[in-house]
Amino acid sequence: MLLRWIREVADEPLLIDPAARNLEDRENTWSLSTSDEERGSLSAQEIVAAFEECASILRERVLSLGCDGPVTFYVWHDRQAGQLRCSTTSRPSDELPFGARVELDVPLAAIAEEFLNDESPGLVPWDCLRPGPDDHAAETHFAVRVWTADLGKTQ
Numbered sequence: 001m002l003l004r005w006i007r008e009v010a011d012e013p014l015l016i017d018p019a020a021r022n023l024e025d026r027e028n029t030w031s032l033s034t035s036d037e038e039r040g041s042l043s044a045q046e047i048v049a050a051f052e053e054c055a056s057i058l059r060e061r062v063l064s065l066g067c068d069g070p071v072t073f074y075v076w077h078d079r080q081a082g083q084l085r086c087s088t089t090s091r092p093s094d095e096l097p098f099g100a101r102v103e104l105d106v107p108l109a110a111i112a113e114e115f116l117n118d119e120s121p122g123l124v125p126w127d128c129l130r131p132g133p134d135d136h137a138a139e140t141h142f143a144v145r146v147w148t149a150d151l152g153k154t155q
Contacts, residue, residue: 002034002042002084006050009086010057016067018090025097029087031078044112051075051086051108055149058088062151071152072096075108076144077115084115093148101143108147 015027034042055073062071070092078085089097096102 002032002038003046003050005030005032006047006054006084006086010054010061014058014061014088016062016065016071016088016090018069021090021097024089025087028089029085031081031083031085033081033083039116042116044109044116047084047112047115048108051112051147052149054086055151059149059151062088067152069152070150073149073151074146075111075148076146077111077118079114079118082118084111088151090152093150096146096148098144098146103143103145104148106145106147111145111147114145 009030009032012030013027015024017024058073067090069090071088071090072093073086073088074093074096075084075086077083091097093104
């Protein structure tokens with residue numbers, strides 16, 4: 001199911017509007033998960049292939065729309081939710097809409113492996129929680145690991 005859902009993202013409605021980036025974020029962001037049983041039968045290579053196929057189809061769609069500027073497809077593992085997430089935005093890859101620090105150019109296979117090896121998807125063990133002195137300190141230590149694919153004409 002997960003591989004099918006990843007591929008189906010490429011056929012979902014797509015909003016590319018630099019003047020409405022918040023709306024883009026809502027409309028173009030997908031949360032994907034799987035059962036523990038299916039998780040055990042998947043490989044990182046299968047997940048990578050599905051996302052690369054999705055990005056290729058999205059690239060064709062974006063180019064057919066005649067978009068002039070940057071368009072980025074990106075994937076990350078949301079550890080707190082235990083999900084893979086993906087989105088498409090008219091932002092360049094160095095301006096993705098995260099409140100935390102972003103680690104770009106993470107191999108897609110590493111993100112897929114992290115998702116597959118998550119022992120308790122959607123649960124954060126108590127011993128992994130740490131109090132932070134303030135929000136700024138948390139932002140400097142935590143990084144969202146992201147794989148990106150450029151879909152637009154220019155980036």
